[in-house]
Amino acid sequence: MKSARRIAGSLLPPVLVLIGAAVAMDIAARMLQEPFMLPRPQAVLRVMVDRRAELASSLWTTAEAALIGFFASAVAGAAVAMALAASPLARRAFYPYTVFFQTVPIVAIAPLLVIWCGPGIPAVALSAFIVSVFPVIANTLSGLLSTDPALEDLFRLYAASRWSRLWKLKLPSALPNIFTGLRVAGGLAVIGAVVGEFLVGLFGPGEGLGVRIVSAKKTGHTDEVFAAVLIASLLGLALFAAINLAAKLLLRHWHASEQT
Amino acid sequence: MRVQHLHKVFDANLVAIEDLTVEIHPGEFVAILGPSGCGKSTLLRIIAQLDQPTSGSVELAEGKIAYVFQDAHLLPWRNVLRNVALPLELMGVPRAERLAAATESLRQVGLADAIKRYPAQLSGGMKMRVSLARALVTQPKLLLLDEPFAALDEITRQKLDEQLRELWLRHRMTVVFVTHSTAEATFLADRAVVLSSRPARVVEDLAIDLPAKREAPLRSEAAFAAMTRLIYGALERGGA
Secondary structure (H helix, E strand, O other), X not given: OHHHHHHHHHHHHHHHHHHHHHHHHHHHHHHHOOOOOOOOHHHHHHHHHHOHHHHHHHHHHHHHHHHHHHHHHXXXXXXXXXXXXXXXXXXXXXXXXXXXXXXXXXXXXHHHHHHHHOOOHHHHHHHHHHHHHHHHHHHHHHHHOOOOHHHHXXXXXXXXXXXXXHHHHHHHHHHHHHHHHHHHHHHHHHHHHHHHHHHHOOOOOOOOHHHXXXXXXXXXXXXXXXXXXXXXXXXXXXXXXXXXXXHHHHHOOOOHHHOO | XXXXXXXXXXXXXXXXXXXXXXXXXXXXXXXXXXXXXXXXXXXHHHHOOOOOOOEEEEEOOOOOEEEEOOOOOOOOOOOHXXXXXXXXXXXXXXXXXXXXXHHHXXXXXXXXXXXXXXXXXXXXXXXXXXXXXXXHOOOXXXXXXXXXXXXXXXXXXXXXXHHHHXXXXXXXXXXXXXXXXXXXXXXXXXXXXXEOOOOEOEEEEEEOOOOOOOOHHHHHOHHHHHHHHHHHHHHHHOOO
């Protein structure tokens, strides 16, 4: 009973905001009388129902690329951070170049992605990876470098191996930071996938959400553009929620941010 | 254990320890006192070989060393039992054996029923007892404690002092206990080594002549008060 009330209490405000936004959109669309500029929310909903098969297949295409990019970022980002954490020299030599991933305009290197991978999911996944890897590297590295010095002493006192220090001390200590990086990377991977599809996606059956946005815009179906944008946001939200759930399960015993 | 002509100079010519010599016999309970920031912790870290002296030497008898820090410093992602088993795990002791040893060690500090709990669920005093159990789990020959109970409230601290003294009576390992409390040193130790303010030198080396078995009422006895005054006098002479 109490928990039902709590869930209602945390769900109600965002739902009210959503309804409010839909009402505002509806009022604006009625006043504007220009569905090409701004469709009514009912029209967007109708497209989502009528074209659910095509939208679903677009969602899977984009989700596949975003997830490949995200997992590649998680694995490669953590591995790079571990290598950098192991040696100050490696840090000085390579860290400045990891910032490249943060600053490179994906638009500018899109042609390269096509040259390397050809158009399609691999190029889109690579775009999602490039956009999302830096937060994983930066946060994991900062976590690995901020281990409690007394605990490092303790491990030294018992002559712990390098492997034990990493696996039993540094990595678990860094978990909260790693999850901070992954949360940011999850959202960025979806953005990277959609933007990647604008640039290097394949048109035709099974086209991704980004491609669908471009083609719906060309044919003047603004309601479908809205539908695809909405679905892309929901994809990002779902990934974020999944990462949060994983963090909650892994950190529930010990980290203040996960204790409620 | 013998510390001879120890010097420790940090960067910027900060001399922490100057020509310090002290000998500690096996099975002794020694308190090291001194003004804050005098280099007590540095001395302890050098004995534990966590720091290198600038010159001088530390000779240690054979046997394992354990170290208890100012705060409990437990691994928050491990439950109490696995925290206590950690030193044995790092030393490669098989799982069943180390969990049995950890259970026994926790029983000795009175935490046998808390083994499944996580550090976040424990009070400050309980965390410190877990930390103590973790130090004892390897059955060390030399136990080094760096103001371990300083952050606790007075009552908890006295209880832990009593427990530590009892544990020492049972195991008779060598204990070096750094503190800035004259009462704590008097209650716990058989010998008080008083250091001067920086750079640390030995001002006085006092035998604490009180009964081996010590219980709470001892704290209100005249001999106890006289001993704390003696240590206090030595601290003042050292520039505290």
